[in-house]
Amino acid sequence: MRSMILGQYVQGDSFIHRMDPRAKLTGLFLFLLVMFLANRPAALIPAAAFACFVFLMTRIPVRYLLKGLKFIAIMVIFLFLFRMLMTREGTVLLDLPWLPIYEEGVRDGAVFAGRLFLLMVMATVLTLTTTPIELTDALERLFKPLQRLGVPAHELALTMSIALRFIPTLFSEMEKIMKAQMARGASFSDGSIVKRIKALIPLLVPLIIQSFRRAEELAVAMEARGYAGSEGRTRFRQMVWRASDTRVLFTVVLTGICIFALRG
C-alpha cells in the first residue's frame, strides 16, 4: 500500500529542484502552448531537445523517469494509432484492404503523440523535482489574483494540503480495518466481483465514519489554533522568483520560436 503514495518526489539539490515552483508551473503551461505551434514531427525537435536538457539538469536517474512513463507510453502509442487511422488525407502509404494508411495520418498522429509524450515527460519532471506542498503552495499563489472573481484559491490549496497530510493516515487505517475484518473471516481477494465489492462495504463504512470524526476534530483544532480563513494570514514558506527563473521561461519562448521556424 505504501508504494502507491501520490506524486513520487525525488530529493535533490539541482537547479530544477531549486527553481521557484511558480516558475516551474508557468513554464510547463507555456511549454504546452508552444508545442501547439508544431504541425509536423520535425518541428517538435526543439521541444524534445528542451525536455532532454531539462531532464539532464535534474540529475535524476533515467529509470525514475522510465518508471513513470510506462503507462503513459502505452497511452501515447494508442493515441498515435488512433489519430493515424482516423485521418484520411494525402497520398496512401500502405494500401491495406480495410485500413489504408495515409501520409497525412502518420504525420498528424506523430505530432499528436509527440506533443502528449513531451508534455507528460515535463509534467513528470515537475512532480519528480517539486514536493506536493510546494506545488499546492504555488497553485494557491498563482490563482490568488482570481480570488476576487470568486475562485477559492486559498481554500482549495488548504484542502489539497490537508488531503496530502491525511492520505497516508487513511491508508494505514484502511490496512488496520482490513486486518480486523480478515481476522473475523472476511476475504478481499477471492470470490466473484460482486462478492469482492460486497466485502469492501464493511471496510469503507468504518473508514468513512472515522473520517467524519477526524474532520470534525481537525476543524476544532484548527479553530483553536486561530485559523479564520485566508485574511490576514502570512506564509511560512517563502518563494523567491529569481532572474534565473525568468530566464528559464524565456528559454521556453525561444523554443517556441524555433518550433515556429521549423513549421512545414
Place this chain on the structure above:
Amino acid sequence: MAEETAVQVNNVTYRYAEGAPSVLSGLSLKVEQNEWVAITGHNGSGKSTLARLINGLLLPEHGDILVQGLNSASEDDKVHIRRKVGMVFQNPDNQIVAPTVQDDVAFGLENTGVDPQTMEKRVAWAIKAAGLAGLEHAEPHNLSGGQKQRVAIAGILALKPDILVLDEATSMLDPLGKKEVMSLAGRLHKEENVTVISITHDLEEVLRADRMIVMNQGVVTADGKPDDVFREKEILDRAGLEQPFSVRLREELARREVVIPENAVSEKAMVSALCRLKHKT
C-alpha cells in the same frame, strides 16, 4: 499583567442545544498565573466542555469567562485569547494540519499573521524546545504518538502562550509517550512560566499538579492540593475516582501501624520513604 488571574470562570452555565440538559451548571473556578492545575472527573462530567469554553470555542449561556482579564465572549478579544491559550487534544492524529512537522508548527503563526522572518526563528525555536530537532521535514504519519503530541505542543509553543490546556493529551499514548509529553509540559511550566491546566484521568498526572479540581455533573466537587483531596475517599467515590496507589498503600500500611509521612505522594517520594523505613528496622 503578570499578577493577573490566568483564568476566571464565573458562575458559568452551558448546554449544547436548547432544551438539552446543562453540561455545566453554575461552575466557578479560578486558575492563578503559573499554577499547574489538574482537572479530573468521570466521563461526561463536562471537562472538555470547560476547556473549549476557556479559549472561546464555545460561549457560555450564563456567566462569563475571563482569560487574563479578557472576556471570551468579546469578538475583538477572541484572537488574543486564542493566542494566550494553547490547547492540545486527545487524538494525536486529528490535530496536525500540515504535511510536515515544520509546516504544522508554523500553522498557528501563519494564522496570526506573524512576518516570515520572525516565523522562521520561532518555528525553529519551538521545534527545538519540544525536543523534535532533526524532524523538521518529517511527515506526521511517520511519527510516534508522543512525537505527534509534542508537534502539537510545539505549534502552540511557537505562539508563546501563557496558558496550556491539555485535554487528555496523553490518554492515547504509550508510557514512553506519556512521559515525553508530561516532561515537556513540566519544562514549559518551569522555564517559560506557562500556566498548565491538565485534564486527565491519569492519577500519576494529577499528582504532578499544584492543585486538583474534581468535577462531577458540571460542578466542582473538590478543589485543593492533590494530597488533601485524595484523602477524601467519599468525594473520590462519588466522582468515580480511585485513590492513587501510593495513597492506598500508605493507608493500608497505617492500618498495620507503619507510618509513612503524608507528603510522600509521588511514586519517587514513596519509594524513598519506604527505603528509609527499611534502614530503621
